Amino acid sequence: MAEPGGEAVHNRIALLRTERGVSRRELADALGVHYQTVGYLxxxxxxxxxxxALRLAAFFDVPVEVLFSLTPFPRIGAPATASDG
Known part of the structure; x- marks a missing residue:
């Protein structure tokens, strides 16, 4: 969803959560937010x-840039393009 400034915030929350076997409710409880907030995010x-955002990055023990971006993340398994390397 676009922010008031017109820029969307992209994230990898679902990917990391699923990869680590954490439910939305478990993540929400750890962050002190409602589980539906995790879904909205x-x-x-x-x-x-x-x-x-910083608490999420700390929970997953990754830099915030791994979790959030102003540009879409490449799809996992997407073929590399000439500009990727």
């Missing part, structure tokens, strides 16, 4: 505050 319907 994953679908891009809600952009997190900086505080929440």
């Amino acid at each position: 994953e679908r891009g319907e809600y952009a997190p505050s900086l505080h929440l």
Whole structure:
């Protein structure tokens, strides 16, 4: 979903959550948010505050840039293009 400035915030929350076997409810409980908030975040319907983004990155033990981007992430398994390397 676009932010007021017109830019969407893309994320890999669902990917990391699934990869690590964490349910939406478990993630929500760890972050102190409602489990539906996790769904809104994953679908891009809600952009997190900086505080929440940093807490998510800390939970997954990754840099915030691994979790969030202003440009879409490449699809997993997508073929590399000449500009990728």
